[in-house]
Amino acid sequence: MSPLKEINNSYRDEGPKLREEKHFTDFYVNLDQQELLPVIVPSEKDQLDEVENHPGDLIKGQISLVDKDNETRRNSPKTHIKQVIFKDKVTVEPIALDRSQVKFKKCKLSIGSLVHSPRVPRAYQKFGYLTASPINNFDENLTPYIKRTDNSATLHPNPLKNISRYQSNFKVEYDMDEQDDLYIRYLNEIRISDPHNYLSHEIFEIVMSVLETEWFHLEKKIPPRISTTSEISTRETRAAWAHYESYGSDDGTGYIVDQPCAVCGLSECDNSNAIVFCDGCDVAVHQECYGVVFIPEGQWLCRRCMISRNRKINCLFCPSHTGAFKQTDRGSWGHVVCGLWIPELFFVNSHYMEPIDGIELIPRSRWKLTCYICKQKVGACIQCSNKNCFAAFHVTCAKRAGLYLDFGSCSIAEVSSNAPGLRLQSFCDRHSPPDWPECKEGIMKTRNYFAAADSSSETEDVVSVKKRNKSNFKTKGKWTTNRGTPIAPQMFARLAQEVLDVFKVENSSSLSADLCKYWSMKRELKRGAPLVRKFDASSFSSFTVDEMKQRVEFANLLSNDVEKLQEMASLVVERQTVLQLRDSTIRKAKSIYTHPEKIVVRESILKRMNNYSSYRTLMQEKKTRDALNSQLQIFFDSENDECIKLFRELMDAYFNEIESDEKASRRIKSEAKKLQIHVHTLLESGVDTSQIQRWLAKDFSITDSGIEHAPWQGIPLMEEQELDQTEPLSETENKTLWKALS
Template structure:
């Protein structure tokens, strides 16, 4: 059953009438002598209702439904092609079938996309062109076709689409600064209180500015104003359905740039509605003042009943803010005469209950209860502490009054300085957020019309006038685009099948992302293995072509392992003695021709360090002592290996030929040969001796 007190929710007609053809014209039957009647079907029974005689006006005053033929240069920009001599029949419904496939509509437009007209004229545009063409005909200038306006508006929308990509974002602070601002608002609310629900803890949902509750459901959601950031329930503010895109409260929609003051209290923040005479008042004040009411309880506007407020209510003095302005309410305790504004009570945290909810309050204001800080319920006073809230409210108005008096003295000087600094600056937007077309875009539009052979008398004046009219159209829509674009966050315009399709696509994308993560992990592991292969290749190259340097490098690596404190590695010497780092650098540059040269430099370094005072400490001598324990055996092994290598090189002339017995060497590629099979013989010993090449590779 339909309840008139609840807001209506916008639903698609296809959910209720799946077989209804929206393109089929409705049949209207009227009789001259009898009143019209509407036949309604309720529970398969016809019910007649008396209605007023319908009134209508024709959309086209000219006879017939045919229009003149479009020129070929205009039809190529997105209009239907027609045969020569064929008249263009006006469609019954003004709908462009390919509009939803456009890249601009999908927010995927780039510079290479073909131009296509997407803007559709409305009645306001038709009236505007009529006035413009009448003036142009009086000046003996050609007419501006409807299609020319659509082409120009589409061009401006496309150009501004690309400009928006380079403009600074509207939100000038990042998420971290937003969080800091929320913390500042929370601190402000903790110090001065809040009468509009803002300033709560960042970790808690914002409360409604009317009922002061944060709970909501699908049928009564909380909406946030994009202008003043207040939050209101749909039922608490009369929002019948949540629109697509941004939403503005009534005050921000009508008077966003100017601060409005409530007729019934001194507060300038909160949820406002207009009165029947164009002034402003809080929804909270309207609910709690018994004489006030909403003319339309569904949309909760306008506010009426100002004449019914007794003079005595206007004379009451608020005991919280100590201001004799507006209309106050009083404590529900019969023996209490304290008066206060509804917003002052909300800021102070006084007990204000809606015993039957918002709809019960609209229907019967006697269901509302409010108490001062002395007569409130005990549980309420313990939880909310209204006495300290009253002190916060008084501090707030005292601070605001002092700031107001101080700023008014400097206001004139500040405005004059701003005018002198910003007089010559170009503004991208109007006060209401509508974009202003720069002269470069206007010149580009003129060249675009010229390139497509669209002739206009005094084209510069026409283009400038259309640009100004486009800005006014945008300003009327609060800066929103004239060509509707799809918003991925607004699923109200999608069917269940489309939503499920998008969810399935998101699932596929999620799987692809996970596969990419796995692939990146494998690529990282592959890079590590490739680095190890490169290191091994360098080591093999040194072994083959620079065996002496390779033998010395193994000794250096062992010394570095013994030098755990890096005392030897960091030791400094004079210009006649090479330090350990210099010895390592000399070996990396292949400047040692024998192991003996390396051992000689190492002994000179050891003798030098033992003469230094700091090396007489036990901790510094540990590295040398450790090396002395192993030096004899490792030095002898290195010298023997050097002798073996030099002997083989001397006999064969090349170390590559020695290693080729057990390895395949081609350039920098070295691969081990498979072990040759052999037959057991009594002449062989029990264990076969390794080849010369394998002996050379024994570094340990």
């Protein structure tokens, strides 16, 4: 190899890789993140020394050179620089950007100008808008509900029912966005001269709802697209079948039965891994096989049709031009099956199955292999899994010829990430398993396919010119564009004009055409998806009697399941209510068992204290009321064993605070003194709390699981008499025990 080629290869290998994330430590291996960087900053002392060295300049009123440099540095715009490290050499370059590219223009529209009044005029309420009353006045018990069949609903006649039969039950369903608001302003500026006849937001939403309704009913009358599985045969379908019968298929297209996935070759799918058809090339792929995380609404295009639909692309690893493509890390194209079966390749993101990486890992010997099926030395081939066989073939050639390709027990995610321990098996036609069908016919079809492709490339230009001439005649009767965008007929413009005439909008003829064009572009922005979701009940008419019975049985089962689910939900609510009641009871029982004095204070002292006149007098003052509540809160939150003593201390502190308060009136102090005497009387005449714990221990015992009822009173009595239940009792002890139990 010449030195020039070696230099070119070295530069090409060390170039940046697209869509590949790398850590900065990969580029700076010896970088210490904890190392302190020295920073040199000029001090004020240095500047003063510089000024002292030039006293004449100051006398003459001139600025010193240092001050000039500082002033120039402050006034001049900051220049950003970048460091470029290449071949272990560091260079510093200024970043010079065009101001037109980085300067942001101020928006002429303010946020306040985009916000309009939420109230809708009464003239538009008959079209389905809400009333002008705010929604806060809604009451489910007082606000009446109005159904379509009620008489009150027919008080406002529908003026659009005479325009079209599909607008008899018209209701506004379209909700405009900011883009629509800007377009309305544009139309009002160029089409309408009188500000009183401007196109309002409500009229715009009504027109868009009318167009959506008309297209919904018109689309039902458009003949559906005939698939290859249909019994009705057309010229295109017959040509597709003939092409499949003559040359086979490496992407699943042309099958008479269900079209399989172009990656794995299987036709089974479920809700979590559905088969998606490309609206551009009709290729079918599983979500998992192609990396379709979310199925979009309306039109879906594969990567090739989305990026390079009108250009012919070549796979980097095989000669086939059909199938499911994804881009590599360098921007070239490759089949997904090629990225899965070539051992050195892998996908950077296994969820989205892109980009294909590992091209530099493919050895040169693989690029030099010649496919024994197509006889071409193109791309990278794989070889037969038989150790004694050296037959090489492209992955797509193997799929078209029907060779044995098995992923084994590995999933697509494991194969895409090139995980260790993969066992992918691919055999040539001579070493295929015994139960595998014969592949000689498929090999001949593959060879005929590439032979026909080479011969047809010469006449491709002539055929394209003929197709271009015929396309001018076909577009006249088309209802949608190639991307599935509806083409609004002239009838839509007439209906839109009649709707605008109802509201007396100026220049309705030009506005109707503009609105139809805007509606088509809005549908194109959503890839043909409807702007308003509608339920189509007529779709059930295509079912047979057996299918309808199955649907009814499934609906009945679903209804029974919903009823059972509601019953289970009510039982769960009831169970949780009982559990809450049980937990509260357990907490109350534990509180009584651990601190019975608190219950005594609350029942025998506080309730009696509430009926005392002095207490009611103190509760009328906010300061005394808050102070008493604070003391009681401290009492009930405490875990002190001597609760009666704590209550006495807290109450004495409360009364002493009132007595020492200089701002308290004489009447408040007198009533506090009376209440203090009353509280002491209740404490002295109350229940003897010293025996409460002993009484509770006779009948109950507390464990980790909770409070349990004592089976008999012998154990606490024996503990009280200091008796051990393991030793035999004497006659005297037996008499004492029976006497205590009797």
